[in-house]
Amino acid sequence: MSNVETMSDAEWTVMRIFWTLGSGTSKDAILYLKRKTAWKDATVKTLITRLQKKDFLQADESSRPYVYKPMIAENEAIHQNVNRVFNSLCDMKKGKAIEDLIASSEISQGDIADLISLLEKKKQNAPDHVQCDCLGEA
């Protein structure tokens, strides 16, 4: 179970290409990344190499050019990443932070429906207040 903490921002950007393509060559990555970044080809190559070292990408070396594929699922990576940020937030502020997020994200009808029903359910057992935990245990 690979741990996404060690994936840098630039590496994440590269992974998105492979996650979306399912698999692809370095050329594919270089090509698509030109649309979003100003990186030189060499930069992308470096990032791919680092992702391999960290076991986030694996190369099929049976033929050239190699074909790379993700060794961690996008959903799993997103889960870890998003949760990591939230774990560093004051407990008391999480609700508002989520509100903020919802306000500024495009969300589909289906997902909104899911969110509402999840919240309805969560409401049954929700506490009246959530304490700030920033100063640690008393």
Place this chain on the structure above:
Amino acid sequence: MSNVETMSDAEWTVMRIFWTLGSGTSKDAILYLKRKTAWKDATVKTLITRLQKKDFLQADESSRPYVYKPMIAENEAIHQNVNRVFNSLCDMKKGKAIEDLIASSEISQGDIADLISLLEKKKQNAPDHVQCDCLGEA
């Protein structure tokens, strides 16, 4: 308007103390941080110095020990930080990511109510589907 992108994880951890206290001495920070980390006093001092250089903390030097206070509001910092992570996510996956977050966070009754009403409102104009934007513009 300071930009939270340059605040490191360790620095963030220190800021939480000052955000919660409103202001405090390095001793305060060292003390509270002992509850959550194994950092040596010197480490906290270094982090405070870096936060000052980056203009996230300001010291009142009119008397010793200095009293430090945050130059960026916690809410603003959280907003920037959380949004930064979400901006690096595939648009299509944001809804699920938020679901995930809600599922694993403690949220108060009040916040849940707010979230639901925000979602109800958002539902009026929500798209049926959200496209993946990982490969950039076509």
Place this chain on the structure above:
DNA sequence: TTTCCTAGTTTACGGTTGTAAACTGTCTTT
């Protein structure tokens, strides 16, 4: 006023990250 403690400042050091050039090995095309 001499000494000591405490807190602020300087220096340190290896690892990671962003960014990329240069080198090299392997197919493909003459």
Place this chain on the structure above:
DNA sequence: AAAGACAGTTTACAACCGTAAACTAGGAAA
């Protein structure tokens, strides 16, 4: 078989980060 193109590998390098020791100056105690 020789040459060229492309992609994979090595090397580079400054800034930032986590982590902390060592040094120093200002205020408190003796």
